[in-house]
Amino acid sequence: MNLFYQKNISQWLLVILWRVSIIITIFQHVYGVSLPNNNETVPAVIVFGDSIVDTGNNNYVTTLVKCNFPPYGRDFAEGNHPTGRFSNGLVPSDIIAEKFGVKKLLPPYLDPNLSPEELLTGVSFASGGAGYDPLTAELVSVMSLSDQLEMFKEYIQKINEAVGKNRSTTIVSKSIYIVCIGSDDIANTYSQSPFRRAQYDIPSYTDLMASEATNFLEELYKLGARRIGVFALPVLGCVPSQRTFGGGKDRRCVDSSNQASMLFNSKLFSQMDELGKKFSDARLVYLDSYNGLLNMIQNPAKYGFEVIDRGCCGTGNIEVSILCNPFSINTCSNSSGYIFWDSYHPTEKAYHVLSSLVLNNKIKDFFP
Ligand SMILES: *[C@@H]1O[C@H](CO)[C@@H](O)[C@H](O)[C@H]1NC(C)=O
Ligand SMILES: *[C@@H]1O[C@H](CO)[C@@H](O)[C@H](O)[C@H]1NC(C)=O
Numbered sequence: 256m257n258l259f260y261q262k263n264i265s266q267w268l269l270v271i272l273w274r275v276s277i278i279i280t281i282f283q284h285v286y287g288v289s290l291p292n293n294n295e296t297v298p299a300v301i302v303f304g305d306s307i308v309d310t311g312n313n314n315y316v317t318t319l320v321k322c323n324f325p326p327y328g329r330d331f332a333e334g335n336h337p338t339g340r341f342s343n344g345l346v347p348s349d350i351i352a353e354k355f356g357v358k359k360l361l362p363p364y365l366d367p368n369l370s371p372e373e374l375l376t377g378v379s380f381a382s383g384g385a386g387y388d389p390l391t392a393e394l395v396s397v398m399s400l401s402d403q404l405e406m407f408k409e410y411i412q413k414i415n416e417a418v419g420k421n422r423s424t425t426i427v428s429k430s431i432y433i434v435c436i437g438s439d440d441i442a443n444t445y446s447q448s449p450f451r452r453a454q455y456d457i458p459s460y461t462d463l464m465a466s467e468a469t470n471f472l473e474e475l476y477k478l479g480a481r482r483i484g485v486f487a488l489p490v491l492g493c494v495p496s497q498r499t500f501g502g503g504k505d506r507r508c509v510d511s512s513n514q515a516s517m518l519f520n521s522k523l524f525s526q527m528d529e530l531g532k533k534f535s536d537a538r539l540v541y542l543d544s545y546n547g548l549l550n551m552i553q554n555p556a557k558y559g560f561e562v563i564d565r566g567c568c569g570t571g572n573i574e575v576s577i578l579c580n581p582f583s584i585n586t587c588s589n590s591s592g593y594i595f596w597d598s599y600h601p602t603e604k605a606y607h608v609l610s611s612l613v614l615n616n617k618i619k620d621f622f623p
Contacts, residue, residue: 295622298426299377300352300361301410301480303403303471304435306383306600308348311339311363313383318396320384325581326568330590330603339363341383341576343567343596344603347435348379350610354618355431364406371417377430380406383576386440387467388460394448400436400471407478427479431621434471435486435544440464441515442491442599446501457515465522469530476534482621484540485527486613488516490549495565496598499572506564506572520545540620547612551594551605558608561592568597575599 302308306320314323321339328337330344340346348361357376362369364378382398385391392399398406414423445451445460455463468485475483491497492512501509524541531539552563565571567590569583575597579586587593596602601609 296429297355297357297431299375299430300348300355300357300433301377301407301430302348302351302361302379302381302433302435303400303407303475304379304381304433304486305385305437305439306341306381307438307486308346308379308433308435309339309341309363309381309383310346310348310361310379312365312379312381313397314339314363315365315367316382316397318384320395320397320576322383322576322579326579326583326586341597341600342603342606343590345606346603347606347610348381348433350606351431351433351614352377354610354614357431364410374410374413375417375426378410380410381435384439384443385436386444387437387464387471388440388444388451389467390450391439391444394444394450400467404471404474404478407475411478424479428481430480430482432475432480432483433486434468434475434483437464437468437488437519438491438516441488441512441519442494442497445515446512457511457518461515461519461522464519465526468523469526472527472530472539476530476537481537482540483537484542484614484617484621485523486542486544487520487523489544490546490552491516493549493552493564494599495571495595496573496575498564499598516545538621538623540617542613542617544609544613547609548601550612551608555594559592560594560605563594566595566597566599567593567602571595571598573598 313321322341323337323339325335325337328340329335331338349359352361353359361377361379362373364380380403384395384397385399387400389399411423411427414426451460472483490513492509497509497512498506527539527541551558555561555563566574567587568574568579569586574583579597590596590602591604593602594605
C-alpha cells in the first residue's frame, strides 16, 4: 500500500470517526405474528431514528453518511441492490413493518416516487447519523429528530388531503411508531468530537439525551401518536469499530461505552414510565435491544453465528459507510455467519434474530 493511499485512508478515517452514523440494534421477523386482538388493525408503521432504521432518506440528503453503493444491499431482493439501507439486506424498519402485518418494505419518506398507498401504510423518517442530541445530526449534516418531526407534520397534511381528516386521524392514532436513535450521540458526538465533552460528563450528557427523548415523545403524542415503541441503546461497546478504537490489543468490548448505554437506558426507561402515567391513553413500549444484542454476542452459536467481533465488509474492524465500498479489501463472501455487516451495523440475519428477541413478547403491549 503506498503512502498516498495510506494518508488518504487515515484522513477519511478521521472524518468518519465522528461523522459516520452507525449503530446497532435489534429486531426480527416472524411471519404472521398474531396481533393480540383480531379487531386491532395497524394501518401503518412509522419510524424515526438513525442508520439502524434509515431505509434510504440519506440518499436525498447532502452528507457523507451514505451507503447507496456496493457492497451494501448485497443480499437485498435479487442481490446487489444498494438502497441506502445500512446493511446487506433489510433493516429493522422493514422487519417490523412485516411483523405487524403491514408490508414487507418500509420506504424512506424522501423517496420522490412514493405512491399514495405507500404513504398510507407508513414510511421511515430516519436519517443515518442523527441522534437525540441535536448537535449529532448537525455535525454530519443529516436530518435531526426535529427535522423528522417536521416531515411527519407534512406527512399528516398529505394523508389528510388523500383520505380526509377523519380517516387520517384514525390512521395516526392506530399506527405503530418506532423510535430507534441515540447510539451516535455516544459513539460519535460525545466520544469522537470535542464539542460536548468540555461541558458534559456521561451522567449529564445522558441526562441531556433523555430529556431530548422525552420532548420528542411528547411532541409525537401531541401530533396524535398513541402506540410508540422506543429502542434502548444497544451494547455499544461491543460493536466492532468500538472494539478497534477503544478495546485495546485484544479488541475487547469497551466497558465505558457499555456503561454509558446502560445509564442512558435506565433514564429512558424511567422517563417512559413517567410519560406513560401522564398519557394514559398511550402505549409506550421500551424495547431492550441492549440485552438482545448482548445475548447474541455471548451465545453466537445458539443463533447460527460464528463471527461476532468484526463486520463482513473489508477488514471488518473499521469500515462503515463510505469506507465500506466496492474497493474494500477482504470483504467476506457470505455474511450468514456474521452478526455485523460493517464495523457498526448488523447483518440482515442479525436484525431478524434481534427483532425476535426484542419485540416478539412486546407486541401485545402496543395494544390496549
Ligand atoms: C369518522 O369515522 C368514524 C369511524 O372512525 C365514523 O364512525 C364516523 O361516522 C366518521 N365521521 C364522518 C363525519 O365521516
Ligand atoms: C451463505 O451461506 C449459507 C450457509 O452456508 C447458505 O445457506 C447461503 O445460501 C449462502 N448465501 C450465498 C449468497 O451464497
